Amino acid sequence: MPRRGRPPRWPTLLLATSCGLIAANIYVIQPINASRRLSSSAGGPIPILLALAVAALSTDAVVFLGAALPIGIGSVTVQVLVPYAAHRAPNAARGRVAGSVMNGLMLGIMHGRAWRASAGPGLFPDRAGRNPYGDQP
Numbered sequence: 684m685p686r687r688g689r690p691p692r693w694p695t696l697l698l699a700t701s702c703g704l705i706a707a708n709i710y711v712i713q714p715i716n717a718s719r720r721l722s723s724s725a726g727g728p729i730p731i732l733l734a735l736a737v738a739a740l741s742t743d744a745v746v747f748l749g750a751a752l753p754i755g756i757g758s759v760t761v762q763v764l765v766p767y768a769a770h771r772a773p774n775a776a777r778g779r780v781a782g783s784v785m786n787g788l789m790l791g792i793m794h795g796r797a798w799r800a801s802a803g804p805g806l807f808p809d810r811a812g813r814n815p816y817g818d819q820p
Contacts, residue, residue, distance in 0.1 A: 694768075694771065695768060695772075695780050695783050695784065696783075698764050698767070698768045698784045698787070699768075699783050699784045699786060699787025699788070699790075700787055701760070701764060701787075702760075702761050702764050702765065702784055702785075702787045702788040702791060703787040703788060703790050703791025703792075703794070704791060705757070705760050705761050705791065706761060706788050706791035706792045706795060707791040707792070707794055707795030707798070708795070709795065710792070710795030710796050710798065710799045735750075737750040761788060764784060765781060765784050765785060765788070768780050768781060768783075768784040769781040769784075
């Protein structure tokens with residue numbers, strides 16, 4: 684049972700986990716780009732371009748809106764979740780809650796980068812079988 688003035692922990696944990704997973708997703712896609720010898724500027728928008736292609740090729744409004752929805756949601760989610768968490772928290776706990784959600788964001792960034800450096804090259808070698816990251820393990 685939460686104490687008076689202190690919000691329940693599960694919404695903060697859910698928002699922090701969501702921010703972390705969204706941020707990690709940015710780094711998880713990078714080995715795929717590197718294994719195909721795509722620059723960061725060329726490979727970065729691949730997930731968005733895929734969703735846009737589905738939306739552009741759709742002949743039905745429902746399919747178009749279904750493809751456009753993840754583009755809109757995914758593009759601003761982290762920037763909305765942190766202020767949302769702070770807004771929902773009581774005044775006395777606002778800083779703690781915003782810090783916890785930012786902590787989840789930073790953990791997602793660090794774990795996504797670690798995955799990219801360790802598991803990514805083994806899972807996605809370039810076409811010649813070489814590690815696209817040079818001497819990294």
